[in-house]
Each structure stands twice: as C-alpha cells, then as structure tokens.
Amino acid sequence: MERLEQIIASHAGREGPLLPILHDVQAEWGHVSEDAIRAIASALNLSRADVHGVVSFYHDFHEAPEPHAVVKLCRAEACQARGVEALVAALPDYPRVKVEAIYCLGLCSVGPNAMIGSKVHARLDAGKLGALMETLA
Amino acid sequence: MTVVRISDDALAIACGADDVADAFAKAGCSVERVSSWGMQWLEPLAEIDGMGFGPLEASDIARVLDGTSAKAIGRIEEHPFIAKQQRFTFARAGKTRPLSLDDYAVNGGWQGLAKAREIGGQATIAQVTESGLRGRGGAGFPAGIKWTTVANALADQKYIVCNADEGDSATFADRMVMEGDPFMLIEGMAIAGLAVGASKGYVYIRSEYPHAIAKMEAAVRASAHIVTPFVAEVRVGAGAYVCGEETSLLNSLEGKRGEVRAKPPLPALEGLFGKPTVVNNVLTLAAVPWIMANGAAAYAAVGFGRSKGTMPIQLAGNVKHGGLFEIGFGVTLGELVMTIGGGTESGRPVRAVQVGGPLGAYHPPAEFHLPFDYEAFAANDGLIGHAGLTVFDDTADMSAQARFAMNFCAVESCGKCTPCRIGSTRGVELIDRIRARSGRAADKVETLPQMHNARRAPRSLGDEIALLEDLCETMKFGSLCALGGFTPYPVLSALRHWPEDFGA
Ligand SMILES: Cc1cc2nc3c(=O)[nH]c(=O)nc-3n(C[C@H](O)[C@H](O)[C@H](O)COP(=O)(O)O)c2cc1C
Ligand code: SF4
Ligand code: FES
Numbered sequence A: 001m002e003r004l005e006q007i008i009a010s011h012a013g014r015e016g017p018l019l020p021i022l023h024d025v026q027a028e029w030g031h032v033s034e035d036a037i038r039a040i041a042s043a044l045n046l047s048r049a050d051v052h053g054v055v056s057f058y059h060d061f062h063e064a065p066e067p068h069a070v071v072k073l074c075r076a077e078a079c080q081a082r083g084v085e086a087l088v089a090a091l092p093d094y095p096r097v098k099v100e101a102i103y104c105l106g107l108c109s110v111g112p113n114a115m116i117g118s119k120v121h122a123r124l125d126a127g128k129l130g131a132l133m134e135t136l137a
Numbered sequence B: 001m002t003v004v005r006i007s008d009d010a011l012a013i014a015c016g017a018d019d020v021a022d023a024f025a026k027a028g029c030s031v032e033r034v035s036s037w038g039m040q041w042l043e044p045l046a047e048i049d050g051m052g053f054g055p056l057e058a059s060d061i062a063r064v065l066d067g068t069s070a071k072a073i074g075r076i077e078e079h080p081f082i083a084k085q086q087r088f089t090f091a092r093a094g095k096t097r098p099l100s101l102d103d104y105a106v107n108g109g110w111q112g113l114a115k116a117r118e119i120g121g122q123a124t125i126a127q128v129t130e131s132g133l134r135g136r137g138g139a140g141f142p143a144g145i146k147w148t149t150v151a152n153a154l155a156d157q158k159y160i161v162c163n164a165d166e167g168d169s170a171t172f173a174d175r176m177v178m179e180g181d182p183f184m185l186i187e188g189m190a191i192a193g194l195a196v197g198a199s200k201g202y203v204y205i206r207s208e209y210p211h212a213i214a215k216m217e218a219a220v221r222a223s224a225h226i227v228t229p230f231v232a233e234v235r236v237g238a239g240a241y242v243c244g245e246e247t248s249l250l251n252s253l254e255g256k257r258g259e260v261r262a263k264p265p266l267p268a269l270e271g272l273f274g275k276p277t278v279v280n281n282v283l284t285l286a287a288v289p290w291i292m293a294n295g296a297a298a299y300a301a302v303g304f305g306r307s308k309g310t311m312p313i314q315l316a317g318n319v320k321h322g323g324l325f326e327i328g329f330g331v332t333l334g335e336l337v338m339t340i341g342g343g344t345e346s347g348r349p350v351r352a353v354q355v356g357g358p359l360g361a362y363h364p365p366a367e368f369h370l371p372f373d374y375e376a377f378a379a380n381d382g383l384i385g386h387a388g389l390t391v392f393d394d395t396a397d398m399s400a401q402a403r404f405a406m407n408f409c410a411v412e413s414c415g416k417c418t419p420c421r422i423g424s425t426r427g428v429e430l431i432d433r434i435r436a437r438s439g440r441a442a443d444k445v446e447t448l449p450q451m452h453n454a455r456r457a458p459r460s461l462g463d464e465i466a467l468l469e470d471l472c473e474t475m476k477f478g479s480l481c482a483l484g485g486f487t488p489y490p491v492l493s494a495l496r497h498w499p500e501d502f503g504a
Helices: A002-010 A018-029 A034-044 A048-057 A077-081 A084-089 A126-136 B010-014 B017-026 B058-065 B101-106 B111-131 B143-152 B173-180 B182-196 B210-227 B246-253 B282-294 B296-300 B333-340 B374-379 B398-412 B423-437 B461-478 B482-486 B488-497
Strands: A069-074 A097-102 A114-116 A119-121 B003-007 B030-034 B046-048 B051-053 B072-075 B159-164 B200-205 B231-236 B277-281 B310-317 B323-328 B350-355 B388-393
Touching: A002 A018, A002 A034, A018 A034, A018 A048, A018 B231, A034 A048, A069 A084, A069 A126, A077 A084, A077 B310, A077 B388, A077 B398, A097 A126, A114 A126, A119 B010, B003 B010, B003 B017, B010 B017, B010 B210, B017 B030, B017 B058, B046 B058, B101 B182, B101 B210, B111 B143, B111 B182, B111 B282, B111 B296, B143 B182, B143 B277, B159 B182, B159 B246, B159 B282, B173 B182, B173 B210, B173 B282, B173 B310, B182 B200, B182 B210, B182 B231, B182 B277, B182 B282, B200 B210, B200 B246, B210 B231, B246 B277, B277 B282, B282 B296, B310 B333, B333 B350, B333 B388, B350 B398, B350 B488, B398 B423, B398 B482, B398 B488, B423 B461, B461 B482, B461 B488, B482 B488
Parallel strands: A069 A097, B003 B030, B159 B200, B159 B277, B200 B231, B310 B388
Antiparallel strands: A069 A114, A114 A119, B003 B046, B046 B051, B051 B072, B310 B323, B350 B388
C-alpha cells in the first residue's frame, strides 16, 4: 500500500493522471487489483466504477494477475502477408507460455514479429519462435 | 580506428543490430548508433565510410572488415532506393545520432523554430497554410486551417497534441521519426505552439512502441531549455486502436475511456480539458520545421494536384524491398510496389495491395496506374490513410482478409454507436456463412437451425452477399467515426475485385 501511495503521489499535479498511474501499477504488480482501484479512485476523487470502466476499456490493463509468460505475436495484415497465420497453426504448446495477439509493432516489412516484455523480435519462423518460447517455458 | 554506423531503431534491433554492433566493438571498431536509413530489408545495415553492408549477422563482420563481404551494397547515398527519394522529413535519416543535440543543430535543426520566432505566430501560420500541408494522419485536412481556428479561439490555455498512436498495420513512419529524429518532432510542436498560442504539448505514443517512448522522453528532457517557454510531455497509450481517433485520444489523455466524442464541438475549439487544441499527426508536425526553414513555396512546389509536398510512404508485407520511401505525391501505386518495392519477396505474383491500414481498400494490380494522391484514391473507393502499403502475393485468401477487417472492427470498436458495435460482429458472422459455402473455415460458422430466430430456408449465396453489402452501407453512413465508417472499404473492395474468394 505504501508503494501504491508513492506511485499516486508521484503523479500529483499532472493533468489527467489516471492512465500514467495505471501504467505504473500494472508495471509494478502485473495487474490492477481491486484494492488498487479503490485507492486510486479515492485519491483522484473518482468513483470506483469510473476507474473500473477505464481499466476494463484498455487492452493493456488487467484486473487479475497473468500467471503465464506472455509472447505478443503480431497478427495484423502485414504480418499475415508474411505468413504469421501458418506460424500460429504450427505453434508448439508450452503450458507456461501464453501467446497473445497484438496488432502491429511497426516492424511490418520484416515480420512475422513478436514482443516479449519490451523486447522486439523480427523475421520469426517456427524455429525462432519455438526457441523464444522455450526460453520462457 | 574504423567507425561503424549502425541504426538503433526498433526494427534494426529486432533484426539483431545490437549483436552486430557488439561484434564490431569487440573487433576494435568505434561503433556509432544512428537513425535508420529506412532500407529495412537490409537491416541490420552497417555503414563504414559511406559504404553499406547488410543484412548482417555477427558472423559476417570479419569479412566486412577485411573487404571480402558479399553483403556490400556500395555507397548508401547512391543506392537507387535512397537516390530516387525526395527526402524532406527524413533528410537526416541514417546520418545523425537520434539523441545528439549537436548532430541535430549541425544538420539544420532548430532553424524552423528560429524562423518562427523571428516572423511571429501569424506569419508562421501563413507559411504553413501556403505550403499546402495536409494532415498526414489519414484525413488529409489542411493544417493551416486547423491552426488558424485554434489561433483565433480565445482561451487562457491551449494545447498541442501530437497523435503518435500509429495503430495501422504497415505504418512505421511516425515510429521512425520518434526513434530517429525526435528533436524534429519537438521542434514542430514548439512551432505549432508558438503559432497558435499554446504553451503545452502532449505526445500520445502507443504502448506497443517502447523504444519510441524511451527516445521521446529523453529528447523532451534534453531539449526543454531550447523550446521553452513551450513545454512538451510524453503520454503512453494503453493498447486501444480507436485511441488514434483524435477525440478518443483526447478522452484517453484526460484519463477516461477512449470513447469517440461527437463533433461538433471541434477539438480545435473544445479539445483537451475543453480547451482549444491542435491535434496533428507526427508526420504533419514533423514536416513543419522543414517548411519554416526552407519556405512554403519550396514545399508546395513538390506534389500532385491538391496533395502538396512529400509523403513518407511505408512499403510492407510481402515485398522484396520493404522500408520507408519519401517522395512527392503523384508516384503511381505500381511504381511503388513493383519498381521501388521490387515486387513480392516470395517471388510469386502480387495479388492485392492494401493501402491505408486496416480501414483501407485492397487494390488489385489492375489499379497500379493510380497516382498516390488523396483525391485519386478517394475517387477509386480507396484511401491513402497514413500511406502504408501491404503487399500480398497470390496465396492470399481475400474473403479471409475481409473477415479479418470486420473482426478487427468488432474487437477494437469503442462501442458508442450501433452500426459499428453490432454491425461488425454481424459482418463476421455473415462472412463466415459465405465462406462456409465455398468450403472455407466451416468450423467457425454457427449452425443456423439451432438459433431461435433462424430462417427456415437458408439464404442463397447471392442474398447473403447482398446482405453483406447492405450491412456495409449501414456501417458507412451510420457510424460516428471512421472505424465503423471505413471498415467497409477493405470488405467491399475484397468482394468487388476477388468475388471468386467468396464463392461467387
Ligand atoms: C479509428 C481511427 C484511428 C486513427 N488512428 C490514427 C493514428 O493512429 N494516428 C493519427 O495521426 N491519426 C489517426 N486517426 C486520425 C485522427 O482522428 C485525426 O484525423 C488526426 O490525428 C489529425 O491529425 P492530422 O490532421 O495531422 O492528420 C485515426 C482515426 C480513426 C477514425
Ligand atoms: S464507429 Fe465504432 S469506434 Fe467509431 S464511434 Fe462508433 S462505435 Fe466507436
Ligand atoms: S503488421 Fe506486424 S508489425 Fe506491423
């Protein structure tokens, strides 16, 4: 809770601080908990419903922790044109790794592409993607 | 000591540039991390004394250094991909270190801002108006008119908002500006601020761009003393495509759900926190320093019809020479795809080119004569959008692409209006039924007889297709913003040009 108060305080004085606060909370705990929503709402003088509404609108925020390592694989058009769907069809299954769809990483001439954390990986084929998943499994 | 220049943009890094840079450093070279030239099929690309080598792997560098590398491409500036361009916005690309204030100043940086300070706000707006600069984010609205509206509005506080949400597939020019030449964007925002009387600017960057966010944050800190009294701040999106729409973006900046606002009021009059606000795309703002430094006439002298100046065109998908190609408007689609892009990377025939991201139409090779120009594409049931081109070869399944477009709209809809929120989901169902008849992806199709409101006799294929067209019309004319309103472009163009993929 102390850390949460620190985060909220560090954005005091900013215009429209809710998204920056939620980003920091999501980065710190991997999700935005019920308790965090309550504390943020009270600090910003919003209703909990308001904050919940924002958290649930954006793909980046989650109200429950994600137990798996996440590979964000680009499934947008340019990566489709470069064969990402065939890659998906042949994906190996690692029980502790979740492959999530993301729409465009801005690396559209060298796809298929993926992002793990903030690291980007290009020119993926079955072997390269499998090796990346192996390191997370 | 040998000086080796290697890009540190996200694409180069994703292709392994850091490893290559390390290998050069270990071999005793002095490595400089610079912006990218935009020849992405050659990344990681190394430059030594003006000569290029790529795409490199760490194991290639011994041969690069002893002069026997088969990956030598000759003088970079003379490479046809570079030599054929008209680089205004990307004039420094490949040449400067992105976060070096010295490199920026020595290569023409801050001249536009100095000019604006010298001639004042009104004359600055006049320059931007005369240049003919139109918004590069998609709609092509004249920047000068928007700025004039904000300048004339009376308010205690005004804002400049840079739209760096760049969510369209096949677009990366905004990212390359932010990662390669961030001070140029800050200079453009500061000029806009001076012109309209706004002291504060926000850059709203999508969270999928961590490298761009880091560079822009560093650049904002490093240049604060130069652009003062203008203050810039970076804000990070949270993974919602619709937040690229300007009013949705403003809601997001205010800390709300990214729902689209009805217009009027225009953001120019009631924008961020209800104050007059300029919302411009990265490329729009980044073009301004050049216009101010070189004059409106020089900018307007290039282009085609009412599309003035240059456009950084992004070649992506299944294309041999993918990358960023900046040139005056008017170049034909066929030249871009076949000559500059070199056709498909797979070597198979081109089947379709999607222009303008997920809301853009699919064009067959029969339309390669189209000049790259806002009006020419609009007249042909298409759009140039943010100028991203996705090339597909003949293995593409166009009804699958139509389904993707509808589904993307369903996933990313802000939910405010019915034609988009419900229509897109109905559209996916319809396309699935149509596809099932041609033996495609039958597993995804609901079985009608089990639905309580199902028809007794299934519709004929012709009726289903007519229904899809009808639904598209409803979305086109009934949607509040271009997400629902333009999703029919990829769908209908696929249906029109490749009816065989819909079983017709
Ligand atoms: C669904 C949707 C997504 C959009 N995404 C972007 C975007 O990512 N970047 C952008 O600059 N404009 C985007 N736009 C266009 C903006 O609404 C707006 O026209 C633009 O930011 C204005 O700047 P400009 O005049 O400099 O182009 C989008 C529009 C819609 C309807
Ligand atoms: S068209 Fe779609 S995204 Fe746009 S306002 Fe309507 S529901 Fe929202
Ligand atoms: S489409 Fe995959 S990175 Fe842009």
